[in-house]
Amino acid sequence: MPQLRLALNQIDATVGDLAGNADAVVRRTRHAADRGAHFVAFPEMVLTGYPVEDLALRSSFVEASRAALHALAGRLAAEGLGDTPVLVGYLDRSDERHRYGLPAGSPEDAAAVLHRGEVVLTFAKHHLPNYGVFDEFRYFVPGDTMPVVRVAGVDIALAICEDLWQEGGRVPSARTVGAGLLVTVNASPYELNKDDTRLELVRKRAQEAGCTTAYVAMTGGQDELVYDGDSIVVDERGEVVARAAQFTEECLLVDLDLPAAPAEPPAGLADDGLRVEHVTLSAEPVAPYPRRYAGTVAGRLSDAEEMYTALVTGLRAYVAKNGFGSVLVGLSGGIDSSLVAAVACDALGAEHVYGVSMPSRYSSQHSRDDAAELARRTGLHLRSVPIGPMFDAYMASLGLTGLAEENLQSRLRGTLLMAVSNQEGPLVLAPGNKSELAVGYSTLYGDSVGAYGPIKDVYKSAVFRLAKWRNEVAAGRGEVPPIPENSIAKPPSAELRPDQVDTDSLPEYDVLDAILELYVDRDLGGAEIVARGYEPELVERVLRMVDAAEYKRRQYPPGTKISPKGFGKDRRLPITNRWRERV
C-alpha cells in the first residue's frame, strides 16, 4: 500500500489578520515539510480566522482573502515549499452560484489546495450550520462539488467541518469516489464534553466513508468562542490512529498506509448530486521513509481541567488579540472574583494581573483579609481603595435607600475600576457567573462592568468545583493553592447591606442551577421542569427572574462559552416579552 505522511496543523488564527495567519501557515508548513510530510492541512478559514461574521458581507474583505490565498501559494513556492501540497481554509466568493436571499457573488466558507505556486483546487463547505452560535445561511452559499486530490498515488477526498456533522454529502461521497483518505478541516467551538461527541462522530463517519479519516481542528479563542484542538485520525474501521492534545497548538504527524488510487480518476456525480472535481498532483507512490511517525494519541483532560483550560484559553486569546497586556479585577474576597483572578493569573501571569479591593461599611473583615490572602498566594498586584467618601457624596445629594443604596455601592466600584483602567491601561474583567446572569443577581454598570466576563458561562456550583479543582492541582504539584479556603467555604454574599447572604434572595445554588440548566440550556417549559420534581412556586419564581433579567444580559460583556447554550449568540430572546411559563 502507498505510504502517506500526513501533517495536521492544529493552530490558532486571528480574525482579520490575513498577514499574521499567512505567516503562521508558511512557518508551520516549513516545519512539516522539514519532517517529510506529503500533505499538510490547516483548519477551516485559517487564513481569515473564524467566524468572521459580517466581514463576510464586505467585499473588500472577501477580495483581500482571495488575494491573500494566491499570494500565499506564491510565497510557499518562493520559499521552497511549493512541492508539498497544502490544504488551507479561507473566505471566497462564488460568481456562478447564488442561493435564495443572497446575491450573486455571494461568499463561501472555502478551502484550497496550494501546490507549486498555484491554487490547484478550491471548494466550499456543502453543509452550512445555522443553529446555536452559527448563522451561516446569512453569509455563505453551499459548495456543490466533491473535491478529490491525488497525492503520492492516493486519492484524498476533502470536506469542511459541518460536512462531517450532517448526514449525506461528502462523507458517503468519499466512499463513492473510492477515496483512500478523507481529510476534513474544522473550526468547531468548544463545549463541555464535545470531544467525546467528536470522537464518536469521526469514528462513525470514517466507517461510512470507508477510508481513513483525518480531522484537523482549530485551537485558541475568538470573542466568546474557544477552540479546543483535539485533531483526530481514525482508520476505516473507526480505530483511533492519532489524536492531538486539547487547547494546544501542534503539528500532528502520522504515517499512513493507504489504498492506491484507481487507474481511472473518479468523475461525474457523487452522492447528493455533488460534482466530482479531481486533480492529480502526484500519481506515483513515494518510497516509505526510514523513520516512521506511528502517530501519538494524547490523553484527555478531566471535565474540570477541560473547563478551566477553556476559560484560561478564552481569556488569554481575548486579551492578547485585542492588544492588551494586563487585566484589572475587583477583589471582594468572594469566590467569583477569586476564581476570575486565578484564571487571569494562569492566562497572563500574576505580574499582569491587578486587583483592587474596594471595601465599604458593609464589607466584612474576612472579605478584606481574603482578598489580601489571594494576592499573597498568587502574587497579583493588589491595592485597596475604600468607597466610603464616594458613597457619602452620593448619599448627601440623593438620600438613597434599599436597592438603590445597594446598587450604588456596586456602581461606585464599577466606576472606580474603569477609572483605574482608563488611567493605567489594564482591561477590566467582570466577575459574574452564569447563575447570577441568569437570574439578574447583579448590578448593571456595577459588578457587570468589564470588557470580558471570563466565567459568565459557568454556573455557581461549577465555580465552586473549579476553585476546588484548581487548588487541588496546586497542592498536588507542591504549589500554594491560589484561592483562599475561606473564599470557598464561606456563604456567598454581595455584602451590600448588613449580614446579607445570597440565600436571602435566591434558593440554594445546587437547586437553582439544576432548574436553570433545564430552562436556559435545554429550553424546557415550566411544566416540564416541575414534572422533574421541582417545587412549582420555586420554578415559577426562578423562571420569572430569568425572563426579567434579559435587559441586563444584553448589556453584559462577552465571555467564554463552555456550555451548549451560553448567554451569547446561542440564546436570542426578546427583551420585550410578556410570555410567562406556566408551571
Added chain:
Amino acid sequence: MPQLRLALNQIDATVGDLAGNADAVVRRTRHAADRGAHFVAFPEMVLTGYPVEDLALRSSFVEASRAALHALAGRLAAEGLGDTPVLVGYLDRSDERHRYGLPAGSPEDAAAVLHRGEVVLTFAKHHLPNYGVFDEFRYFVPGDTMPVVRVAGVDIALAICEDLWQEGGRVPSARTVGAGLLVTVNASPYELNKDDTRLELVRKRAQEAGCTTAYVAMTGGQDELVYDGDSIVVDERGEVVARAAQFTEECLLVDLDLPAAPAEPPAGLADDGLRVEHVTLSAEPVAPYPRRYAGTVAGRLSDAEEMYTALVTGLRAYVAKNGFGSVLVGLSGGIDSSLVAAVACDALGAEHVYGVSMPSRYSSQHSRDDAAELARRTGLHLRSVPIGPMFDAYMASLGLTGLAEENLQSRLRGTLLMAVSNQEGPLVLAPGNKSELAVGYSTLYGDSVGAYGPIKDVYKSAVFRLAKWRNEVAAGRGEVPPIPENSIAKPPSAELRPDQVDTDSLPEYDVLDAILELYVDRDLGGAEIVARGYEPELVERVLRMVDAAEYKRRQYPPGTKISPKGFGKDRRLPITNRWRERV
C-alpha cells in the same frame, strides 16, 4: 362582479402576550363585523407578536400559540362572530416536514383562517428572510402550499410577508389558480423610505398576480424594531384603491368588486411546486351593501416626520410593553439629550418625563440655562444635582488625569441617573446618536447608561434636522417649540474639559456622517470610500475609530432602528478583529 367587503386590521401586538393579542383580535373583528366585513385580516404572527426570536425554539410556547389559535376560533364563534372568516397570523409547528438543521416538529411562521369556531385552513410562510435583522432559517420550516379560500364566491389567495418580497412562489401562483384577490399578512420593520419601496412592490406584485392585492401591515414597536403600518390595497393594474396611515392602529375597510371564482375549485400544483389547498366557506356572492366603503387613501408623512414618528413609536412601545410609566434623561443642554427629551415628551407626555441636570466645573452657564429652558418649554420635571462632591471624592482617592478624568465625570452622571431610577422607578434613556456610537465618542457606563437609546440609529446631522423640524411643527401649530434654539445653534461639546468641542476630536459632522453612511450602512471598503472623493487620511482615521468601538456598541442599550443597517441585529461584527481597511 361579486362584491367583497374587506377589513384590514393594521394593529400592534406584544410579543408573548397571547391573551392580550387574542383580545385585540376579537375586539377588532367585532368592529369589522359590525360594519359588514366579509373577510377580516390581521398582521403576520399577530397572536404571538413578531419577532419571537428564540421563543420559537421553546416547545411550551409553540404549543401555547397553537392552543391560543384554537381557543380564539371558539371564542369568536361564542361571541357571535363565527360567520365572518378571520385571517390571523400565529406560531405553529409542522410534524410532517423538516428542513436541514431543524429537527422534525420544527416551527412555522404560520397563518390560519378561522370560521364558525373552526380552524379551517392553515399555511406557513414559503419564503423565509434570513438577512439584516432576520434569522428565519434558524427558526422556521418553509410552507409548501398555495392556500386559497372561497368567500362570497371569490377565491382569495393567501400569503405571508416575504412571500411578496421574493420572486416566485405564491404571487405567480395566485394568477395560476385564478384567484380574485390576494391577501398578504405582514410584519415588516420600518426603515426610512421603505413605504415607497413597499408601494412599488405591492403594485408590481398585483400585476404579476393578476388580481387585486391587499397588504395588511403591523404597527407599533418591539425592542429595536418599529412597524409603520401603511396597509395597502391595489387593483390588478397596480392602481392604489386604499391605503392606511403610517404608525397608527386602524381598520382599513374597502368594498371590492372582484371576479367570480371558477365553477371548479383550483387543485393540484401551482408555481414552484406549491400544492394548492382550497377551502370553500361561502360560494354564493353577497348582495352589495347599500352604503359603500370606497376606500380611503391616507397621505404620506415627510421624511423628517416619518423618522420622528418612528422614534416616538419605538420609545412608547418599549416603555409601555415593559411595564414602565416614566423615563429619566440626563439633560446637558446639548442637542442630543434635548431631542431625546422632546421625543419622550411626545411619546409619554411631559408629566412622565424626568430630567436631571448634572453640572460639573466644566459645564458652561449656557448648558444649565438651556436645560432649564427645555424644561420650561416642554413642561418636563427638572432637577439639578451637581457632581462636584462625587468628583472630588474620586479625585482625592485616585488622582485621575486626561481621558480618565473626562470619563469619570460621564460615569458619575450615569451612576447618578441609575440611582434616581432605582430609587424612584423611571426608565433611563441613553442620549447617544449613531455618529457617536459609530466612532466610539461616548463613555461606556457613562453617557451610554440606559435601558433604551431612542436616537441610537440617528446620525448627528439628522439629529439637527429632526430638532429643527420638531420646532417648526410646533411653531406652525402656534405652540412653543420644545428645543431651545441655542441647543441647536451652539457647537456640540461633551464639556468634559475646559473649552472642549466635538470638532477637537472629530471631523465636521456632515463629512463624518457621509463617510459613516458609506462604511456602516453600505459596507463599502476604505478604497471605495476614498474613490468617492474623501481624504484618504480622514477615511482611514474614521474607519479605525469605527472598528475600535465595536466593544462599546456591544454593551449599548437597544434603541429604535430607522435605517437600513442599525447597530443591532443587522450589523454583526466580531470585537476581536484585526482587519483594517486599506484606503
